[in-house]
Amino acid sequence: MTRVAIIGGGISGLSAAFELEERRRAGADVEYVLYESSARLGGVLRTEHIDGCVVEAGPDSFITEKPWAADLCRELGLGDELIGSNDADRETYILVRGRLIEMPDGLMFMVPTKILPTGFSSLFSWKTKLRMTQELFHPPGEVGHDESVANFVERHYGSEMVDRLADPLLSGVYGGEAASLSVRAVLPRFAEMERKYGSLGRAMLAARKKMSAGLRRVAPPLFTSLKNGMQHLAETVVSRLTPSSLLTEAPVQAIQREAGGWVVSAGLQSDQFDAVIIALPAAAAAHVLRMASPELAAELAAIDYSSSITVGLGYGADVRQTLPPGFGFLVPRSEGKRLLAATFVHNKFPHRAPEDRALLRSFFAGVNAENVWPLSDDQIVEIVRSELQQIIGLRAEPLFARVYKWKSAMAQYGVGHLERLERIERLRQQLPDLALAGNAYRGIGVPDCVRSGRDAAKQILGTSE
Numbered sequence: 001m002t003r004v005a006i007i008g009g010g011i012s013g014l015s016a017a018f019e020l021e022e023r024r025r026a027g028a029d030v031e032y033v034l035y036e037s038s039a040r041l042g043g044v045l046r047t048e049h050i051d052g053c054v055v056e057a058g059p060d061s062f063i064t065e066k067p068w069a070a071d072l073c074r075e076l077g078l079g080d081e082l083i084g085s086n087d088a089d090r091e092t093y094i095l096v097r098g099r100l101i102e103m104p105d106g107l108m109f110m111v112p113t114k115i116l117p118t119g120f121s122s123l124f125s126w127k128t129k130l131r132m133t134q135e136l137f138h139p140p141g142e143v144g145h146d147e148s149v150a151n152f153v154e155r156h157y158g159s160e161m162v163d164r165l166a167d168p169l170l171s172g173v174y175g176g177e178a179a180s181l182s183v184r185a186v187l188p189r190f191a192e193m194e195r196k197y198g199s200l201g202r203a204m205l206a207a208r209k210k211m212s213a214g215l216r217r218v219a220p221p222l223f224t225s226l227k228n229g230m231q232h233l234a235e236t237v238v239s240r241l242t243p244s245s246l247l248t249e250a251p252v253q254a255i256q257r258e259a260g261g262w263v264v265s266a267g268l269q270s271d272q273f274d275a276v277i278i279a280l281p282a283a284a285a286a287h288v289l290r291m292a293s294p295e296l297a298a299e300l301a302a303i304d305y306s307s308s309i310t311v312g313l314g315y316g317a318d319v320r321q322t323l324p325p326g327f328g329f330l331v332p333r334s335e336g337k338r339l340l341a342a343t344f345v346h347n348k349f350p351h352r353a354p355e356d357r358a359l360l361r362s363f364f365a366g367v368n369a370e371n372v373w374p375l376s377d378d379q380i381v382e383i384v385r386s387e388l389q390q391i392i393g394l395r396a397e398p399l400f401a402r403v404y405k406w407k408s409a410m411a412q413y414g415v416g417h418l419e420r421l422e423r424i425e426r427l428r429q430q431l432p433d434l435a436l437a438g439n440a441y442r443g444i445g446v447p448d449c450v451r452s453g454r455d456a457a458k459q460i461l462g463t464s465e
């Protein structure tokens, strides 16, 4: 019998437990115990149902292109619960000098693939539009080292593109700054396009051509979520696990190698295992590993995390009628606001709000989240309301308001992240029967976390598929 400890009950740890549970049911001689420090399982996957609205405290969806979360949902029998974003109403706005400007059609992240909409858009100055044309002649080649996303984008399109698009788009995903995120870790496809084609514009056009030469199919929605919210995924995984294997309010202090196995210490209890899966944010993983491998702990501790705050505001039908169409807006740093973004949730997904309700989700990240952190929920709601009034003229009193704070929950893949991962992997291999999962490594999104958890379980069982 192989006994496995899983440390961390977010979606990464739960996915690892699900994989082990499936193997156990299929006859594998394995048993697991999952340790979660808080009273609830699911980590940042948390949903509240308020006044008929589905209010997401943490992630509101996942990228459809990455299949692992949707695959897990289907395996759990949640296939009918999956919903796609309303991409027909996908307009997203960027705040430029106090005015919301629609992102032009055909922009793939920051790469223009349609000339006319970008050419006529007031999102970019003529200087940037000229840079976009010149970019098409960017010669292929590889920069021999990692660099920040800001550097990379600036080399291709200039600093306005960094400020107005790259930085707010990435802050929305990582809560960090384009100036510190690694292009190779965060935008590997773009780094590869540059190597192969030089111009990102030409690379995108070539990819589009290839796609349209292949089978024509209806494009899947950009984002996928669950009718009843993201917490439903975590709850359904939990319902499939062995209840006696799940320990909540059980923070692990340390793990140590002993007698050919691992001893896991949580509170006053210690237990023996053959293998351990650490599915924690990097700083917590570093703490747990500090005695077993100070070197590995130091590498993990060096992975930065940023904090974020989401604020859900519910309104009546009158507000719903007056809001702009589309998914919401992003606020570049140069606009001097504290809000990073707001989503018109009732437009982005079906089933999120009744017809007579508008649901807005506002987002603070990084330095701005830290700055408002000490304030009371009421004060934070006031800041959101004041900025929403300035940006979209929204003065109405919300029917409900909820503030959710997430301390150091989003990993920041800084310049050199991939090299750090190689060092981490070398050090991990020196520790037998230890696997790492979570958002610190190769993807911060829910699908990547699901994959990392399941892969960690397979690694421990010595199976690769």
Ligand SMILES: Cc1cc2nc3c(=O)[nH]c(=O)nc-3n(C[C@H](O)[C@H](O)[C@H](O)COP(=O)(O)OP(=O)(O)OC[C@H]3O[C@@H](n4cnc5c(N)ncnc54)[C@H](O)[C@@H]3O)c2cc1C
Pocket: 007, 008, 009, 010, 011, 012, 013, 035, 036, 037, 038, 041, 042, 043, 044, 045, 057, 058, 059, 060, 061, 062, 063, 250, 251, 252, 253, 279, 280, 281, 284, 288, 308, 309, 310, 406, 409, 410, 437, 438, 439, 444, 445, 446, 447, 449
């Ligand atoms: C506000 C927000 C919005 C996001 N939006 C999206 C989105 O829209 N789409 C998307 O794909 N991704 C999104 N993400 C990212 C994604 O949700 C996370 O990266 C992912 O859910 C992390 O899962 P995890 O299990 O690795 O970590 P977590 O959810 O952080 O879980 C780790 C768990 O470990 C526990 N723990 C900590 N220390 C110990 C210890 N010593 N012993 C035992 N347990 C411990 C914690 O209590 C926690 O439950 C968002 C993240 C945040 C914070």
